[in-house]
Amino acid sequence: MLHTEATISNNNDSQWVKQETEKIRLQLLFELQRFENGINKHFDSLKNNLDLQQKKSSELLIINSSYRQITESRIFIPRNSLLTDLFQISHIRGLRSVFVAILIILVIQVSINDIIENGSLIFECFADLHVALFIWLIMQLSTAIIVFMGFYSWTKNRCNYWEHLKSKTNNQKFLCPDFSQYLYFLFAPTLIYRDQYPRNTIIRWDFVLKMFGEFIASVFYVYYVVVRFCIPTYANLNHSEITLPIFLSVLFNSIMPGSLFLVLGFYGFLHCWLNAFAEMLRFADRMFYDDWWNSTSFAAYYRKWNVVVHDWLYTYVYREIYILTGRKNRSIPAICVLLLSAIFHEYIMISALGFFYPVMFLLFGVLG
Numbered sequence: 001m002l003h004t005e006a007t008i009s010n011n012n013d014s015q016w017v018k019q020e021t022e023k024i025r026l027q028l029l030f031e032l033q034r035f036e037n038g039i040n041k042h043f044d045s046l047k048n049n050l051d052l053q054q055k056k057s058s059e060l061l062i063i064n065s066s067y068r069q070i071t072e073s074r075i076f077i078p079r080n081s082l083l084t085d086l087f088q089i090s091h092i093r094g095l096r097s098v099f100v101a102i103l104i105i106l107v108i109q110v111s112i113n114d115i116i117e118n119g120s121l122i123f124e125c126f127a128d129l130h131v132a133l134f135i136w137l138i139m140q141l142s143t144a145i146i147v148f149m150g151f152y153s154w155t156k157n158r159c160n161y162w163e164h165l166k167s168k169t170n171n172q173k174f175l176c177p178d179f180s181q182y183l184y185f186l187f188a189p190t191l192i193y194r195d196q197y198p199r200n201t202i203i204r205w206d207f208v209l210k211m212f213g214e215f216i217a218s219v220f221y222v223y224y225v226v227v228r229f230c231i232p233t234y235a236n237l238n239h240s241e242i243t244l245p246i247f248l249s250v251l252f253n254s255i256m257p258g259s260l261f262l263v264l265g266f267y268g269f270l271h272c273w274l275n276a277f278a279e280m281l282r283f284a285d286r287m288f289y290d291d292w293w294n295s296t297s298f299a300a301y302y303r304k305w306n307v308v309v310h311d312w313l314y315t316y317v318y319r320e321i322y323i324l325t326g327r328k329n330r331s332i333p334a335i336c337v338l339l340l341s342a343i344f345h346e347y348i349m350i351s352a353l354g355f356f357y358p359v360m361f362l363l364f365g366v367l368g
């Protein structure tokens with residue numbers, strides 16, 4: 001009897017050991033499979049990155065005595081904006097929440113001051129909004145119709161010259177784009193023309209509304225920063241003599257709102273506005289900027305701050321001047337790019353402020 005019970009106990013122990021061994025084996029197989037999947041995913045990502053780098057490095061400038069052919073400088077591929085990916089991280093979303101909290105505090109403070117002092121809310125900078133929208137509509141229609149008709153007429157008058165070029169470039173086509181292609185390019189968030197762009201399959205209208213909402217919030221953010229920090233600093237500046245202490249006080253009081261204008265202008269336009277139009281047009285390449293906040297030089301900052309404008313300057317200004325000068329000196333095209341960018345920014349400042357003061361020229365041409 002005791003022998004039988006011992007045998008049963010040994011069989012149970014052996015069965016338990018087998019079950020535990022099988023569990024351990026299955027767990028090891030599961031972990032090995034997951035590790036293998038992770039390795040395969042990592043190498044697939046590495047392979048895709050290497051293929052993309054090889055594709056970018058294959059862009060060469062082909063020049064001969066009869067005709068020079070410049071390959072495409074910008075490769076459009078489906079990708080998100082950098083902040084779109086970064087906002088998937090909870091810590092980065094927390095940083096955005098801090099800015100939202102500051103906006104709420106500014107709205108409450110300025111609104112209470114307006115109600116107490118004036119009896120109502122005041123939005124001075126939003127006067128004649130309908131006039132601005134009307135001017136914008138006229139400018140868009142003139143660009144969409146008059147410019148296209150002029151370009152179309154010009155291309156028709158150059159047919160004989162095109163035939164000559166086609167005979168020297170393996171019968172490449174130099175055709176005027178269709179109006180639909182031109183209209184898409186006019187609203188697409190890029191300055192580099194292509195007949196075809198990578199497109200998404202669907203439009204996320206909730207994402208569009210979110211981007212437009214954040215853009216409007218950025219505009220109000222700028223308004224409240226001006227009311228709270230800039231107007232009190234500059235309102236009575238002309239009523240007294242400007243001495244060195246007053247100048248230094250005004251200068252350092254302007255650093256913080258100026259920095260906020262920089263961040264809000266970047267986020268509102270380069271991220272929200274361009275992403276909204278990209279989503280509505282199913283434009284898949286959302287690289288409108290790079291990690292400019294990690295730049296260690298002005299040159300890197302200018303390249304990463306506004307990739308849309310940088311691509312245009314590089315493709316149509318820098319490369320062309322570099323070729324015209326014999327590909328011997330990079331300083332001349334770089335100086336031309338800086339001058340053109342400085343002049344354009346000065347034009348914006350003159351139109352907005354009504355006077356000429358070459359601060360942007362000094363920033364681009366001297367400090368940069």
